[in-house]
Amino acid sequence: MRPFRIDIPAADVHDLHHRLKQTRWPTPGTTRDFSQGLPLELVQDLCEDWAHGYDWPATQARLNEIPQITARIDGLNIHALHVRSPRADATPLILTHGWPGSFLEFEDVLAPLTLGDPAFHVIVPSLPGYGFSDQPTEPGWGVRRIARVWVQLMTSLHYTRFVAAGSDWGTSISTCIGLQHPQRLLGLHLIPPLAAPAPGQQPTPAEAAALAELAERSRDASAYSEVHRTRPQSIGYALTDSPAALAAWIGEKLLTWTDGTEALSRRQILDNLSLYWFTRTGASSARLYAESIAEVGSWFTDPDAIGPLTVPTAATVFPREVPRPSRRWVEHRFPHLVHWGEPLHGGHFGAWEQPELFAAELRAGLRALLSA
Numbered sequence: 001m002r003p004f005r006i007d008i009p010a011a012d013v014h015d016l017h018h019r020l021k022q023t024r025w026p027t028p029g030t031t032r033d034f035s036q037g038l039p040l041e042l043v044q045d046l047c048e049d050w051a052h053g054y055d056w057p058a059t060q061a062r063l064n065e066i067p068q069i070t071a072r073i074d075g076l077n078i079h080a081l082h083v084r085s086p087r088a089d090a091t092p093l094i095l096t097h098g099w100p101g102s103f104l105e106f107e108d109v110l111a112p113l114t115l116g117d118p119a120f121h122v123i124v125p126s127l128p129g130y131g132f133s134d135q136p137t138e139p140g141w142g143v144r145r146i147a148r149v150w151v152q153l154m155t156s157l158h159y160t161r162f163v164a165a166g167s168d169w170g171t172s173i174s175t176c177i178g179l180q181h182p183q184r185l186l187g188l189h190l191i192p193p194l195a196a197p198a199p200g201q202q203p204t205p206a207e208a209a210a211l212a213e214l215a216e217r218s219r220d221a222s223a224y225s226e227v228h229r230t231r232p233q234s235i236g237y238a239l240t241d242s243p244a245a246l247a248a249w250i251g252e253k254l255l256t257w258t259d260g261t262e263a264l265s266r267r268q269i270l271d272n273l274s275l276y277w278f279t280r281t282g283a284s285s286a287r288l289y290a291e292s293i294a295e296v297g298s299w300f301t302d303p304d305a306i307g308p309l310t311v312p313t314a315a316t317v318f319p320r321e322v323p324r325p326s327r328r329w330v331e332h333r334f335p336h337l338v339h340w341g342e343p344l345h346g347g348h349f350g351a352w353e354q355p356e357l358f359a360a361e362l363r364a365g366l367r368a369l370l371s372a
Contacts, residue, residue: 098168
């Protein structure tokens with residue numbers, strides 16, 4: 001366990017600017033909407049800002065004001081933010097991100113969570129193969145193994161019991177902690193939980209609409225997942241060598257999975273792209289799909305794929321999230337559901353898009369978990 005500071009060489013920043021300026025652009029798509037991917041003009045504008053308007057040294061200095069550590073666990077160095085609350089009664093909380101996010105998703109909720117009431121000691125690890133965590137060099141690094149590493153990380157930090165929360169991959173990893181080490185948990189907070197329609201129930205109109213939206217997403221916007229699952233190394237060459245490719249591949253999700261295309265600022269998008277670029281994690285981050293998407297995918301379709309989990313569970317479902325489970329589906333898998341929150345705004349990146357609503361949900365969830 002040792003302190004960590006971000007230190008990207010100036011030569012790497014110069015190389016990024018050079019590559020952006022030398023981009024070979026394709027011709028525009030034959031449609032002007034997002035149906036074929038991000039429009040050419042949008043990606044060109046994003047890369048223009050990245051090359052000429054974006055200040056990575058300022059971002060690096062800002063991030064280095066956040067306490068960070070690395071810990072050697074199961075053969076890998078795991079990077080994490082570790083921000084302790086000044087309150088003696090704070091509850092340890094491990095927050096887990098997903099793809100195409102990073103620890104940056106939770107930057108703006110650190111202060112509200114550590115200084116609010118109730119308060120948390122917040123630990124935000126970078127997934128193996130993401131950010132400043134090491135990249136696995138062998139197969140087997142799926143969500144269940146990562147969950148075991150997270151428990152070891154919390155042990156190393158002397159947190160005996162804690163709350164596990166997260167979104168995207170963070171939801172499945174937190175769920176796996178509940179499956180493997182329920183005695184270590186004060187509870188789960190899943191954003192949202194992964195649950196399938198409960199058996200023998202006719203869908204309500206809202207449930208039918210959510211299932212139709214998920215089917216549309218699977219039909220028209222899930223090619224990235226199949227590429228990650230089947231050929232993460234092939235797409236990784238483009239994502240590691242071309243910043244324009246990285247901007248289009250990840251930028252599309254940051255713009256289309258949110259509650260409006262301006263839910264994230266240009267600086268937030270470029271911060272995240274820069275993190276993936278400088279750490280060369282385009283391929284390694286995609287490999288998690290090859291490891292775990294088949295298993296986790298079954299959680300959306302089979303109500304009895306896992307569980308039931310008996311640990312106290314809080315749930316938050318942002319309105320523009322896909323999939324958007326119903327409460328009764330979730331209660332089938334998580335029968336000890338103690339909090340159900342539906343904020344008015346927000347999409348897939350709730351903490352990034354709506355940090356105040358996200359922090360309020362975590363605090364409401366903690367109150368319910370502690371009284372369960």
